[in-house]
Amino acid sequence: MSRTIKDRPPGLLVALAAIAIALFGLPLLGLVTRTPWTELGSILTSDVVIDALWLSVVTSIAAAALSLVFGLPLAWLLARVEFRGRDAVRALVTLPMVLPPVVGGTALLLALGRRGVVGEPINDATGFLLPFSIWGVILANTFVAMPFLVITVEGALRNLDPRFETAAATLGAGPLTVFNRITVPAILPALRAGTVIAWARSLGEFGATVTFAGNLQGRTQTLPLAVFVALESDRDTAVAISLLMVVISFVVLISLRDRWWSTR
């Protein structure tokens, strides 16, 4: 007879956790049972899907990269530099996490659109127009995704003992050397995690994109937008694209889990 030393987990907790798992699992089941398996190949190689897939991949990676390039310095500023209104800036930065994306998209349009506060002078001077272009998609994605990177990295910076940076300074390192060679390597796990979260958020982005960049196949129509359009007209295509997104996300999250995903 085998004996176990561990207590059995409390039944109530297990039951509640099982309900939570069902909440995430059942929709997936629904998707799989309604998938038109026989036509799947032809649907997924159609122009609409290929265009949307390509746009989604490019814009989500670009948005994750931009989030990293601008979000890391911003996180550093919020964590390390004391300035007046820092709390207000932090609230401003995290606002897109709370706002409905459609509101964010509207705000972006009013600022950077053809008649926007900033967009109009830029358009008059250069003829460049952000909305309804791939740049608009990338901007909208970055707008909603960067806050996730900023709060992840800021948390890691706050947990980092600043005396290591002091030690580096006594060894002759200037502020930028300290940042590059001490600070960044020390928060690398959080930096990776933040980038992955930003990428994931940006891959699923819908509201801000459709409001700010529109829904033009081959130019601004990413996978989520293509699903939304297809739902109206062609349910099979909507289901096929949805399944594609589930598979992409699942594979990326699982394969990065050990090396990139944990914050140590």
Place this chain on the structure above:
Amino acid sequence: MTVVANIVAQRDDFTLDLNLRIDDGETVVLLGPNGAGKSTTVAVLAGQLPLASGFVAFGDTTIDDSNDIFVPPRDRRVGVVFQDYLLFEHMNVLDNIAFGINTRGARMADARTDAGRWATRFGVGGLLAKRPSELSGGQAQRVALARAVAMQPRLLLLDEPLAALDVETRAATRRTLAQHLREFEGPRLVITHDPTDAFLLGDRIYVLEDGKVTQEGTPERIHSHPATSYVAAVAGTNLLTGRNHGGALALDDLDFELRTSNTQIEGDVLITVHPRAVALFTDEPHGSPRNTWLTTIDSVDPLGDTTRVFLADPLPIAVDITPASTAAMGLAPGVRVWASVKATEVAVAAVGSN
């Protein structure tokens, strides 16, 4: 090059007022209790805290004049060994040591070659590929020391260098530290609250209490003439040498025999008798103490809440008693008294075990 510092610094309600001078090749120890201003001194010298007034000069170079001149930490070339070492965990031992050489302009490859040489000099040449978390406390301290010295500092500053070690490693590490300190030929400053560190590492000691220097001098001088009750308490222990034969201690250079309860450690021994363990009587005492002798008072120094009495021959040691009993017994230089100490209060340690 000589470090001269006339430090007046302010932190919250605390004021530090300290005049320091450290010559090339000299180890100066700043000894003081918690809250005396030791960490403020580190902050001032390393460049984290500007002076309120005074100046700090390394040779001809002023690095803080409390006015226009404030050289930032990265340009000071103060090699700091931090209390918990602060080695960079994402770099191996070699790159930790190379860091300060590299930031001063050497190419990384050259810096690593140089760092390897320093590692060998500090006895960590076999650990170059290790991460700091894989090192023992003593090894980490040597790496931190090598990293600080490798940048060729103008001042080597050790902040509580032994505090992070457990008691057993501390004794052994203290001795290697004393040797390794000599590898650096410039001025050396050790900050500590531990009198043993101070007496074994220091050529000269500054005693810091409540932001002020209360005594300055060689370890011998401070030991024999403590100026405050704090110094007396931390520096007062009587140190003697001799040979133990079954509890009978034949003292070197003294015609006197002490009894100890320790019969385990035979042969050449280091003997310590705490000044508070010695009792003085006007009449010959009777009872348990095995060590009782008649002696003459050499000097009486009131130090606030204790009085330090030095005894003359046959056993010149320090004794701490309360000011009340000093007055009651009429103790003064030349007065004859009986001294006694229990055999259990006479501690012995094998010579060399430290």
